[in-house]
Amino acid sequence: MSITVEPVSDAVGARVTNIDLREDMSPEIFKAVHQAMMDYQVLVFPGQEFNEEEQVRFTAHFGELGGRNRKVPTAEGDRVAHPGIMLISNIRKDGKPIGSLPDGEMMFHSDGAYAKRPFRYTLLYAIEIPSVGGNTKFANMYKAYDALPEEMKTRLADARAEQVYYAGSVQKDKPSDSLTGQRLHPLFIAHEETGRTSLYASRLITTRIDDLPEAESDEILEQLCDIGERNEFVYEHVWTPGDFVMWDNRCTNHARTDFSQGERRLLRRTTVMGVDPVAATAQAA
Numbered sequence: 046m047s048i049t050v051e052p053v054s055d056a057v058g059a060r061v062t063n064i065d066l067r068e069d070m071s072p073e074i075f076k077a078v079h080q081a082m083m084d085y086q087v088l089v090f091p092g093q094e095f096n097e098e099e100q101v102r103f104t105a106h107f108g109e110l111g112g113r114n115r116k117v118p119t120a121e122g123d124r125v126a127h128p129g130i131m132l133i134s135n136i137r138k139d140g141k142p143i144g145s146l147p148d149g150e151m152m153f154h155s156d157g158a159y160a161k162r163p164f165r166y167t168l169l170y171a172i173e174i175p176s177v178g179g180n181t182k183f184a185n186m187y188k189a190y191d192a193l194p195e196e197m198k199t200r201l202a203d204a205r206a207e208q209v210y211y212a213g214s215v216q217k218d219k220p221s222d223s224l225t226g227q228r229l230h231p232l233f234i235a236h237e238e239t240g241r242t243s244l245y246a247s248r249l250i251t252t253r254i255d256d257l258p259e260a261e262s263d264e265i266l267e268q269l270c271d272i273g274e275r276n277e278f279v280y281e282h283v284w285t286p287g288d289f290v291m292w293d294n295r296c297t298n299h300a301r302t303d304f305s306q307g308e309r310r311l312l313r314r315t316t317v318m319g320v321d322p323v324a325a326t327a328q329a330a
Contacts, residue, residue, distance in 0.1 A: 047077065048061055048062070048063050048064045048077050048078065049061070049063045050077075050084075050085070053087075053089060053280055054280040055277070056183075056184075056185050056277060057087050057184070057278070057280050057297060058085055058086065058087035058089065058183060058280045058282070059081055059088055060088075060089045060090075061081060062091065062092075064078075064090065066093050066099070066100075066103045066289060067094070067095045067099045067103075070106060079107075082166075083239055086183075086296050086297050087183045087280065087282075087290065087291070087292040087297060088291045089282065089289075089290050090288070090289040091285065091287065091288055091289075092288075094287060095170070095289075097125060097126055097127060098126070098127075100168070100289075100313060100315055101127050103168070104315040104317060107317045108166075108317040108318060108319075109318040110129045110316070110317065111164050111315070111317060111318050112128055112129050119131075120141070120145050121144055124143060127315075129315060129316065130313060130314070130315060131145050131314040131315075132145065133311070133313075134173075134309075134311040134312070135147040135304075135306060135310050136310075144311065145212075145213055146213060148215075149216075149303055150215065150216075150300075150301060150303040151215035151216075151249070151300055152215065152216055152247070152248045152300055153182070153184060153247045153248045153249060153274055153298040153299065154210075154249035154250045154298060154299065154300070155186075155245070155247055155294045155297070156294050156299075156316060157226075157316070158208040158228070158230065158247065158250050158251075158294070159209055159226030159227055159250060161228060162320060162321055163230075163294055163295075163322065164294050164317060164319055165293070165295065165318060165319030165320075166291055166292065167291070167292055167314060168289065168290070168314065168316070169181075169289070169312050169313070169314050170288075170312060171284045171285065171289070171290075172286060172311040172312060173286065173310060174284045174310060175304045175308035175310050177304065177305070178305065179284065179301065179303075179304035179310050180281050180284065180302045181282045181299055181301055182279050182280070182281045182282075182300045182302065183279065183281075183282065184274055184297060184300075185278045185280075185296070185297060186243045186273060186297055186298055187241050187242070187296050188277075189243075189269075189272050189275075189278055190233060190244040192272055192275070193244070193269075193272060197265075197268075198233070201232055201265070202233065202325075202326050203324065203326055204231070204233075204254050204255065204256075205229045205231055205324075206229070206230060206246050206253065206255065207251070207252045207255060208226075208227070208228050208229075208230055208250045208251055208252070209227045209250060209252045210224075210225045210227075210250050212224075212225045214249070215301070216249070217248065217249055230322050231245060231322055231325070231327075232244070232245060232254065232269075234295065234323065234324065235322075235324065235325040235327070235328035236293075236295050237295075237323065241296070243295060244272075246266060246269050246273070247270065247273070248270045248274070254266065273298060274298075274300075281302070284312075294319070295322070
């Protein structure tokens with residue numbers, strides 16, 4: 046058996062069929078899926094049907110499972126068996142969400158960018174989906190870097206940017222009371238597997254460029270985010286129950302579109318731990 050891989054847009058992403066993720070992958074199938082990740086950065090596996098244990102098992106093929114970086118109790122509580130599982134849901138029980146990130150539009154970001162070891166991959170399984178909205182947008186940060194003016198690439202070649210996140214925040218101007226993490230990372234990182242350079246900044250999490258005056262930093266970050274969010278670099282995924290989507294946080298940002306609070310939305314997330322990002326200039330040296 047061989048999988049079928051078909052691009053979903055000119056920006057980023059591919060649809061992978063002829064595979065049941067509940068089954069153990071042969072070395073050949075794993076190699077093909079991994080290569081598709083390197084080639085397309087976002088993979089959509091439609092029509093999957095699996096439970097939490099099966100999702101965790103599939104995730105573990107790609108490395109160390111990520112945990113939950115929370116200084117407060119998670120909304121999921123004992124609803125999930127594995128400590129790394131996140132339920133992304135607006136469903137409420139006794140007035141409280143059963144999962145995280147329950148409502149509304151969410152700005153572009155990269156999962157775990159605020160940590161020393163950001164998540165390499167995020168894997169998200171759709172269980173209940175509203176009739177309209179709640180789509181996930183994926184931005185290709187390889188293409189964003191390539192599109193930067195050469196003067197900006199040269200000037201910011203060794204720059205570091207601060208990544209800050211508060212638990213559950215979906216908009217930068219509405220942080221929660223719980224600081225999840227804060228870290229300085231290179232602004233331009235080298236993907237440790239492909240060797241390609243990626244812009245490592247996002248509208249939600251990146252707060253400043255180190256060693257620059259605040260006004261100048263704000264202006265440059267706005268320019269970077271505007272370039273990274275250009276329509277030609279973005280694929281918008283409209284979810285269907287049974288969709289399983291996997292993406293590479295080293296070279297993509299993602300965002301969520303708004304949706305009605307009156308409709309249920311439930312997805313199950315797992316992650317794979319990555320490494321401390323290295324500056325593209327350091328790899329080149």
